[in-house]
Amino acid sequence: MRRLLVFALAGLFGQLVDGALGMAFGVTSSTVLLSSGINPAASSASVHLAEIGTTFTAGLSHWRFGNVSWPLVARIGVPGAAGAFAGATVLSSFTGDWLTPGVALVLFGLGGLVVVRSLRGDLRGRTRHPSTLRKRFLAPLGLSAGFLDAVGGGGWGPVATPTLLTAGRLEPRMVIGSVSASELLVTLAASAGFLIGIGGEGIQASLVLALLAGGVVAAPLAAWLVHHTDASALGVVVGTLLLATNARLLMIELGTPGPARLAVILGLASAGAALTVRTARRSRAEREAEAAEAAGGAEAAGGAEPADVEAAIGAEAGELAIGAEAGEVAIGAAAAQAAEPEVIGSVGGGPRS
Numbered sequence: 001m002r003r004l005l006v007f008a009l010a011g012l013f014g015q016l017v018d019g020a021l022g023m024a025f026g027v028t029s030s031t032v033l034l035s036s037g038i039n040p041a042a043s044s045a046s047v048h049l050a051e052i053g054t055t056f057t058a059g060l061s062h063w064r065f066g067n068v069s070w071p072l073v074a075r076i077g078v079p080g081a082a083g084a085f086a087g088a089t090v091l092s093s094f095t096g097d098w099l100t101p102g103v104a105l106v107l108f109g110l111g112g113l114v115v116v117r118s119l120r121g122d123l124r125g126r127t128r129h130p131s132t133l134r135k136r137f138l139a140p141l142g143l144s145a146g147f148l149d150a151v152g153g154g155g156w157g158p159v160a161t162p163t164l165l166t167a168g169r170l171e172p173r174m175v176i177g178s179v180s181a182s183e184l185l186v187t188l189a190a191s192a193g194f195l196i197g198i199g200g201e202g203i204q205a206s207l208v209l210a211l212l213a214g215g216v217v218a219a220p221l222a223a224w225l226v227h228h229t230d231a232s233a234l235g236v237v238v239g240t241l242l243l244a245t246n247a248r249l250l251m252i253e254l255g256t257p258g259p260a261r262l263a264v265i266l267g268l269a270s271a272g273a274a275l276t277v278r279t280a281r282r283s284r285a286e287r288e289a290e291a292a293e294a295a296g297g298a299e300a301a302g303g304a305e306p307a308d309v310e311a312a313i314g315a316e317a318g319e320l321a322i323g324a325e326a327g328e329v330a331i332g333a334a335a336a337q338a339a340e341p342e343v344i345g346s347v348g349g350g351p352r353s
Contacts, residue, residue, distance in 0.1 A: 007032060011218075015215035019180060019222025033047065040153065044194065052188060054216060059183075063177070069174055073181045077182030080149075091151050092198050114239035146189070150194075237276055
């Protein structure tokens, strides 16, 4: 029972992070399963079977909060599914350990780039629509991310999310929501590949259900969190997570002692937290300044309205006065014309001598 509770908590924490940051469920859950002695193929298969439920719930939750671009989901999810099926087939026959150092190095670099772009304000992405991302960029990205996800037990989010963020064209919440929604296609394809390759060997239904239960509980909360989080601050969090997790993997590959690894990871986490707070405060100050400027403009427009009304009233009064004067002149002219025959008659009708 304790073991199932640990897996459920791992699924809850992994999905909370994954739904809010677009990554970590597969990596977190696979780490727990591997540490329990489950072989890599069975571990990845178990994670992907659990993700069928969690990714569906996460995608639905993100959609309800307006975090999903369905055209982007289709353009990255379909090639991702093809890559995931291929990766599951490969892992069913070979080991994926040789991919770890190379992938970690690439993701570490992407994490640093995400942090830099976040601090510069490049990740707000308010000027571009998801359709501006080209297929020749999205197709290879989806294919490679799906392949690594199946081989490594996690990798769809860590590869797809930072790559789309570094493109600088979309808001982080749209990237995270779309990546989470498209992961359902990847998960279904990977699960099919594993079931064809290894059948049910090594897969424990109780562990899958425990991961699924924890993930389903966390999915709606994660979708709400990403919808109400500042874009630039969220980008810093994503980048810091990538830097810390992949620095750990690289140091393990290099044989770095445990205390040194801990010091580096804590240093990166502390720096990331400080930068996140600083970025959030700067964004808040900018929003308050924009709101104050908008309010000032509205007040100026409101102050000008009474003067405009008075001017209009004055103009109308002037027109009425002019019209009244014109009417008086016309009446006077008509009276003069009427009196003129009488005067002529009186002059012509006098006594003759």
